[in-house]
Amino acid sequence: xxxxxxxxxxxxxxxxxxxxxxxxxxxxxxxxxxxxxKGKTLCIVxxxxxxxxxxxxxxxxxxxxxxxxxxxxxxxxxxxxEIRIDTLKRNGQQMRRIRGKEIAMxxxxxxTALNPVFTVGFQIDEMIRSHNAVSKRAAAKKSxxxxxxxxxxxxxxxxxxxxxxxxxxxxxRAMIAMAMACSPNVLIADEPTTALDVTIQAQIFxxxxxxxxxxxxxxxxxxxxxxxxxxxxxxxAVMYMGNIVESGTAExxxxxxxxxxxxxxxxxxxxxGKGKNQKLExxxxxxxxxxxxxxxxxxxPRCDYASPVCLEQMPPETDLGEGHMVRCFNYKEISxxxx
Amino acid sequence: MQPDKNPVREVLMKxxxxxxxxxxxxxxxxRTVGHVKAVDGVSLDVFRGETLGIVxxxxxxxxxxxxxILRLCSASEGSVKYQFPDGEQDILQLKGTELxxxxxxxxxxxxxxxxxxxxxxxxxxxxxxxxxKFGVKKRKEQEEIVAKLLADVNLxxxxxxxxxxxxxxxxxxxIGIARALSVNPELIVCDEAVSALDVSIQAQVLKLLKxxxxxxxxxxxxxxxxxxxxxxxxxxxxxxxxxKVVELAETDELFKHTLHPYTKALLSAIPIAxxxxxxxxxxxxxxxxxxxxxxxxxxxxxxCKYCTDRCRTDAPLLTPGTSEGQIHYVSCHHAQxxxxxxxx
Amino acid sequence: MGSKALARKMxxxxxxENQGLLKSSNISxxxxxxxxxxxxxxxxxxxxxxxxxxxxxxxxxxxxxNAIDLRNRLSPPGSGHILGTDQIGRDIFTRILYGxxxxxxxxxxxxxxxxxxxxxxxTYAGYRRGWLDSIIMKTSEIMMSFPQIxxxxxxxxxxxxxxxxxxxxxxxxxxxxxxxxARSQMLSIRELEYIQALQAFGIGSFTISFKHxxxxxxxxxxxxxxxSTAMFILQEAxxxxxGLGVPLEQATWGNILNVAQDLNILRNAWWVWLPVGLVITxxxxxxxxxxxxxxxxxxxxxxx
Ligand SMILES: Nc1ncnc2c1ncn2[C@@H]1O[C@H](COP(=O)(O)OP(=O)(O)OP(=O)(O)O)[C@@H](O)[C@H]1O
Ligand SMILES: Nc1ncnc2c1ncn2[C@@H]1O[C@H](COP(=O)(O)OP(=O)(O)OP(=O)(O)O)[C@@H](O)[C@H]1O
Ligand SMILES: [Mg+2]
Ligand SMILES: [Mg+2]
Numbered sequence: 001x002x003x004x005x006x007x008x009x010x011x012x013x014x015x016x017x018x019x020x021x022x023x024x025x026x027x028x029x030x031x032x033x034x035x036x037x038k039g040k041t042l043c044i045v046x047x048x049x050x051x052x053x054x055x056x057x058x059x060x061x062x063x064x065x066x067x068x069x070x071x072x073x074x075x076x077x078x079x080x081x082e083i084r085i086d087t088l089k090r091n092g093q094q095m096r097r098i099r100g101k102e103i104a105m106x107x108x109x110x111x112t113a114l115n116p117v118f119t120v121g122f123q124i125d126e127m128i129r130s131h132n133a134v135s136k137r138a139a140a141k142k143s144x145x146x147x148x149x150x151x152x153x154x155x156x157x158x159x160x161x162x163x164x165x166x167x168x169x170x171x172x173r174a175m176i177a178m179a180m181a182c183s184p185n186v187l188i189a190d191e192p193t194t195a196l197d198v199t200i201q202a203q204i205f206x207x208x209x210x211x212x213x214x215x216x217x218x219x220x221x222x223x224x225x226x227x228x229x230x231x232x233x234x235x236x237a238v239m240y241m242g243n244i245v246e247s248g249t250a251e252x253x254x255x256x257x258x259x260x261x262x263x264x265x266x267x268x269x270x271x272x273g274k275g276k277n278q279k280l281e282x283x284x285x286x287x288x289x290x291x292x293x294x295x296x297x298x299x300x301p302r303c304d305y306a307s308p309v310c311l312e313q314m315p316p317e318t319d320l321g322e323g324h325m326v327r328c329f330n331y332k333e334i335s336x337x338x339x
Numbered sequence: 340m341q342p343d344k345n346p347v348r349e350v351l352m353k354x355x356x357x358x359x360x361x362x363x364x365x366x367x368x369x370r371t372v373g374h375v376k377a378v379d380g381v382s383l384d385v386f387r388g389e390t391l392g393i394v395x396x397x398x399x400x401x402x403x404x405x406x407x408i409l410r411l412c413s414a415s416e417g418s419v420k421y422q423f424p425d426g427e428q429d430i431l432q433l434k435g436t437e438l439x440x441x442x443x444x445x446x447x448x449x450x451x452x453x454x455x456x457x458x459x460x461x462x463x464x465x466x467x468x469x470x471x472k473f474g475v476k477k478r479k480e481q482e483e484i485v486a487k488l489l490a491d492v493n494l495x496x497x498x499x500x501x502x503x504x505x506x507x508x509x510x511x512x513x514i515g516i517a518r519a520l521s522v523n524p525e526l527i528v529c530d531e532a533v534s535a536l537d538v539s540i541q542a543q544v545l546k547l548l549k550x551x552x553x554x555x556x557x558x559x560x561x562x563x564x565x566x567x568x569x570x571x572x573x574x575x576x577x578x579x580x581x582x583k584v585v586e587l588a589e590t591d592e593l594f595k596h597t598l599h600p601y602t603k604a605l606l607s608a609i610p611i612a613x614x615x616x617x618x619x620x621x622x623x624x625x626x627x628x629x630x631x632x633x634x635x636x637x638x639x640x641x642x643c644k645y646c647t648d649r650c651r652t653d654a655p656l657l658t659p660g661t662s663e664g665q666i667h668y669v670s671c672h673h674a675q676x677x678x679x680x681x682x683x
Numbered sequence: 684m685g686s687k688a689l690a691r692k693m694x695x696x697x698x699x700e701n702q703g704l705l706k707s708s709n710i711s712x713x714x715x716x717x718x719x720x721x722x723x724x725x726x727x728x729x730x731x732x733x734x735x736x737x738x739x740x741x742x743x744x745x746x747x748x749n750a751i752d753l754r755n756r757l758s759p760p761g762s763g764h765i766l767g768t769d770q771i772g773r774d775i776f777t778r779i780l781y782g783x784x785x786x787x788x789x790x791x792x793x794x795x796x797x798x799x800x801x802x803x804x805x806t807y808a809g810y811r812r813g814w815l816d817s818i819i820m821k822t823s824e825i826m827m828s829f830p831q832i833x834x835x836x837x838x839x840x841x842x843x844x845x846x847x848x849x850x851x852x853x854x855x856x857x858x859x860x861x862x863x864x865a866r867s868q869m870l871s872i873r874e875l876e877y878i879q880a881l882q883a884f885g886i887g888s889f890t891i892s893f894k895h896x897x898x899x900x901x902x903x904x905x906x907x908x909x910x911s912t913a914m915f916i917l918q919e920a921x922x923x924x925x926g927l928g929v930p931l932e933q934a935t936w937g938n939i940l941n942v943a944q945d946l947n948i949l950r951n952a953w954w955v956w957l958p959v960g961l962v963i964t965x966x967x968x969x970x971x972x973x974x975x976x977x978x979x980x981x982x983x984x985x986x987x
Contacts, residue, residue: 027698227610282542
């Protein structure tokens with residue numbers, strides 16, 4: 001089985017994260033577990049506000065001040081052994097050493113990550129030099145070759161330019177170059193192409209695929225686009241209101257979805273090539289207020305298959321075999337009904 | 340197989356050689372140093388009752404085209420002949436009360452559900468001024484109309500007394516649609532009307548738009564960059580690149596017999612939510628060129644793999660061809676060769 | 684906040700949330716942030732007390748503001764006169780109260796007047812842009828490039844000294860900053876899609892700018908008015924101190940301070956100038972605290 005041949009590099013278990021803004025407590029993550037494997041892409045997919053970014057930010061310890069990891073563990077397998085990221089100080093030396101060098105992150109909006117007053121080349125140099133003892137010249141050379149690898153034309157010239165002189169796609173590439181500067185083992189990409197055109201998105205994805213294969217990198221790709229998942233993912237985790245409701249390989253989750261939410265999601269999007277007469281089934285209702293979450297299964301109020309127990313209890317993680325996990329009490333009946 | 344798709348259809352709006360340029364100003368004295376050619380010679384016929392999809396990459400001028408038709412931007416050249424109930428008129432030449440009457444026929448739905456409603460006003464407040472402007476002066480009557488419009492978009496009546504921040508994105512978008520309907524328009528420009536919505540909400544709004552089209556015999560100009568959405572809603576699709584329409588055909592026809600190399604690349608770049616279908620991507624080199632200095636010749640030639648010398652100097656025109664009895668417009672010198680597979 | 688205190692606060696919230704005690708409050712987030720800002724609240728309390736005292740002056744003091752008591756000249760604080768008397772025997776406490784009426788009136792009146800002009804122009808021109816906006820913008824640039832105090836001095840020498848002239852001058856010099864603030868607000872609001880929706884209905888410019896846009900800029904405008912009030916009160920004091928403000932026979936905070944020009948009084952009669960100096964300081968501070976509190980409360984980037 002493929003699932004075990006690839007080494008696990010990052011493992012999250014039962015992660016709970018709460019936000020304490022507005023004098024309230026928002027339980028943004030409620031027992032999130034997944035693992036990332038070397039040389040594989042894990043896609044986390046879900047609607048706005050379901051906790052995708054919070055998951056990514058917890059791995060990087062980049063949560064805002066009024067929030068904290070309540071329980072659970074984030075374990076990273078470094079070359080020197082296990083590191084429990086959740087126990088590290090947010091801005092301690094150890095965490096800073098991991099950021100960028102071991103685990104790198106790219107964001108939806110490159111402008112927030114690139115400093116407008118420095119040239120792109122300078123920023124990549126800084127990144128290299130802060131983690132490696134190399135000369136200025138060597139770092140500058142590496143920056144140029146990195147930009148070249150990312151498909152930026154005329155890199156010798158463009159390292160001297162400022163972020164605003166780059167187009168959106170180029171900025172995103174510069175940010176990936178920066179993320180790749182220290183050859184991290186894990187790359188976290190939080191909606192890296194949502195702001196870009198599909199043709200540029202395709203270029204960025206080609207790039208990420210290449211890096212994954214060449215460098216044996218583990219990629220966490222966050223998206224809300226099922227198309228992106230189908231194209232990019234080896235593994236998929238579907239998230240709804242702070243829980244992973246279903247996970248497994250792309251094949252398992254997309255071809256034989258077990259959770260009613262995954263099914264509904266797949267039925268609600270138009271698929272290119274199916275034409276004008278395809279049936280769209282909107283999911284009824286709206287996502288609940290995060291401060292007023294339903295007591296049991298978060299999806300129960302919108303679910304066609306909900307039974308009384310769903311309204312009271314959170315379903316446990318059920319293993320369907322071969323790493324296919326689902327959080328649903330009624331998955332058996334549903335797969336029968338669908339057939 | 341195809342039913343005869345050429346019944347005589349009524350042209351509702353005829354856009355001819357429309358150009359919208361924005362001056363680029365520089366320096367202390369704000370000298371004009373060039374122009375952003377946002378819309379650069381677009382000619383299109385819009386038929387009554389159809390949905391015309393307009394697709395293209397960011398910055399290719401889709402929004403500007405929509406706004407120019409609605410007179411929210413001023414055009415530099417060209418005409419937009421519209422079939423008003425009392426005869427044809429060029430929208431771009433209208434003034435004063437005539438323009439106001441035209442505004443009853445054309446409306447717009449915006450992309451961002453969060454900025455398209457005034458946060459300081461209740462939902463009713465957002466409807467009141469437009470209604471008053473078009474002759475509904477009494478508050479009682481206004482309320483009745485708003486309630487009916489809300490019902491049209493499947494929202495309860497009492498929402499009219501609430502503020503926008505109490506609503507989700509999908510609900511706001513439906514309110515935006517209701518507002519556009521308040522003057523009984525014939526043509527609605529939907530500018531990325533579902534792009535900002537969550538995937539599970541998109542379907543609600545798309546279905547609603549289809550339903551309203553049937554009930555009110557609406558014509559949509561559906562602007563989007565999402566081809567899967569446009570395939571679902573549109574009868575015909577116009578593909579724009581750098582301010583120009585490069586391909587225009589019936590939806591099925593466009594997807595079946597894609598002619599323009601840009602459209603091909605665009606289609607191949609779209610991630611499809613179906614893992615059983617894997618396609619080869621046709622990667623496009625480089626970014627969209629600046630609309631201030633569009634390339635000479637065919638605007639797409641620097642990124643096109645079929646580019647020849649002729650493409651570098653000679654700008655192709657949007658010319659009709661027929662395939663399987665349908666008219667298929669394309670602006671490419673080599674469309675015929677590409678279609679026949681002679682240029683691989 | 685220290686990390687321990689932060690953790691404790693979070694524990695408390697978590698416990699309450701688990702017991703279902705927390706409800707989404709109906710009062711707005713901004714209002715809650717304002718009330719949680721103790722500096723702003725103490726500023727507000729101080730402001731209300733001081734304004735209240737000035738209004739209730741006749742009840743708090745049995746003297747008239749200009750009643751001369753020649754037997755008690757420059758008498759130090761004591762029984763008959765709480766804060767002593769000045770060099771012609773007027774009760775200082777009384778004069779501070781009555782002076783406050785005029786000083787606050789000048790400050791608030793000028794700020795409101797400047798706001799009325801600056802904001803009406805800024806709202807309309809900021810929405811319409813074009814030549815009107817260019818002209819007003821250039822005018823305001825010219826006004827603002829003069830050092831204000833010199834401009835005021837010149838105007839006072841031309842039109843003469845009187846309460847109303849002073850207010851007029853303050854309005855004249857104060858509107859450009861209001862104009863620019865309102866204009867910049869309008870420039871960002873006019874790009875929002877709801878404005879374009881109104882344009883698509885053909886709604887007129889006046890209705891769009893004043894009815895639909897202005898209410899969304901009211902927060903920053905309010906802050907600006909409070910801060911300008913403080914500034915004008917200080918300016919009145921400064922001008923009066925120089926003898927250019929309100930005519931000397933009228934009690935204002937600046938005019939009371941004016942006597943400190945006499946070296947003898949400055950050295951030997953602290954009660955003549957110190958209390959009024961403190962009153963001005965505290966009043967201006969109070970207004971600034973309120974203004975800053977309002978600004979922070981309206982700032983969505985600050986969590987709370
Ligand atoms: N900085 C923050 N302050 C307060 N609450 C936050 C913050 N960031 C996230 N949250 C809350 O945490 C929950 C999860 O948010 P998150 O940003 O992870 O969503 P997401 O899945 O990334 O959505 P999107 O697709 O919109 O990016 C939401 O309820 C959100 O309100
Ligand atoms: N008011 C304006 N002034 C100057 N340039 C403008 C203005 N509005 C649009 N443009 C420019 O015109 C070009 C076309 O813009 P437009 O908004 O029509 O593109 P679009 O196809 O709608 O893109 P998107 O998909 O990003 O919405 C862009 O280069 C843009 O920068
Ligand atoms: Mg996010
Ligand atoms: Mg647009």
